[in-house]
Amino acid sequence: MDGPGWRWVFLLNVPLALLCAPIAVRHVPESAGVKAEGRFDVLGAALGAIALALVTYALIEAESGTLLVGVSAIAGLAAAVAFVVVEKRRPHPMMPPDIFASRQFSAVNVVTLCVYAAFGGFFFLAALQLQVVVGWSALAAGTALLPTTALMLLLSARSGELGDRIGPRIPLTVGPLLCAAGMLLMLRVGPDASYATDVLPALVVLGFGMVTLVAPLTATVLASVETERAGLASGINNAAARAAGLVAVAALPLLAGMGPEAYRVPDAFDDAFRRAMVLCAGVLVVGSALAFTTVRRPAPDCRRPECRTHGSVAVPPLEAGRQRGSEAR
Incomplete structure (x- = not known):
């Protein structure tokens, strides 16, 4: 164990919350749907x-x-x-169950479940693989996974623009396949793995897959419902993503045969990790197939500003685009 223990990392949220809460109260504008009612x-x-x-x-x-x-x-x-x-x-x-009346919204949420289940399982087990099998410290293992985050920060906005031009079907089909390829490349990471030749190539391929996928996924969710329900749609999609990752972290070790002692036996963990990566890649292929067969370009009346320019992974814009005249109608 490195440092005081992994549980202490959750204390990071406390000072950030104390800093952000008063800023949000002072500077973030309030908003409410025109149909908002009830408790x-x-x-x-x-x-x-x-x-x-x-x-x-x-x-x-x-x-x-x-x-x-x-x-x-x-x-x-x-x-x-x-x-x-x-x-x-x-x-x-x-x-509200009626939000799933949109075929595109329902399809994209199923794709979300597949994609984020694979992501949750991968990032949980990859960090442990680098520690238990390769022998790196917890800090080194966590730092090694940063290329995916860097690629997301640098390229997600351009990915959103590309999805706007060609439609979401191709990005939501190709992205999961690239992610699956990246996870299969992690099968090369064993006891004598090199970061430059074994770990980094897998993370770069995975990162490009995430870049291709995530921004169009969020934009498609927003574009598949009415403007006033964009917050609700994003909340449901975000909840689906978090739940998928949580269940995957709990279920994947069981499905891969990773017993309690595997975390202390490098060979046993390595074998289970390889089975888990194949499972994650398979789930991503299923998500890609679902996207290819069910997702279509949003209808013209859904091509709102937030659908074209928003690239956040988790939340919709604070305010929907204000429209006038025939555009609003």
Whole structure:
């Protein structure tokens, strides 16, 4: 273990929150949809959180085979079903079911589940592979993964512009395939791996895949619904991405046969890591196929300014583009 322990990293959020909160209150403009009404959906939020927590716990502890694991899994699935039922019946649900009437919105969210499940599993296990098998420190392993972030920061805006010109279908098809290729290249990373010849090429290919994919994915989500529902659409898509990553981190070690002792035995971890990378690549290929068969260019009336220029991974613009006259109609 390097330093005081990985749990301490979460304290980083505290000073950042203390700094950002007063800035947001003072400078971020308030906004609300013209149709906004009702109260916060406490029951829906609670059921969603409980379902995700119980299913994740069951996946993490599945190898123990205890009665508690089985009960948690069943209760989590029951909570998920209850969440769907409640959201259909409430007058002002947190996740209105009718938003999924958009075929494009539903398709892109399924692609999101595939893509971010693979990303979550990859970044979790790749950092451990570099430590357990290659023998690097936690700091070196984390730093080694930075090229993907650098490529995203430098090129995502241009990727969004390209997606606007050619439509989302090609980026959402090619991007996951590039990411899958990058993850398969990680199979070369073993006990004697070199950063320059083994690790970096895989991360560069993965990074270009993420650049190709992420900005058009976000723009397509925003373009598939009405302007006043852009925040809701982005929130659902972001929740799908975070949930997919969380479940993947819990489930992938189980699916790859990575037992509790594998983290202490380099050979065992290396074997499980290789199986996990193949699984992640397979999920990305499924996402690519779904995008190719279901995603189409947004309709002309959806080509709003935020759809063309916004490249954030997680959130929509603060304000929808103001339109007048025939454009607004």
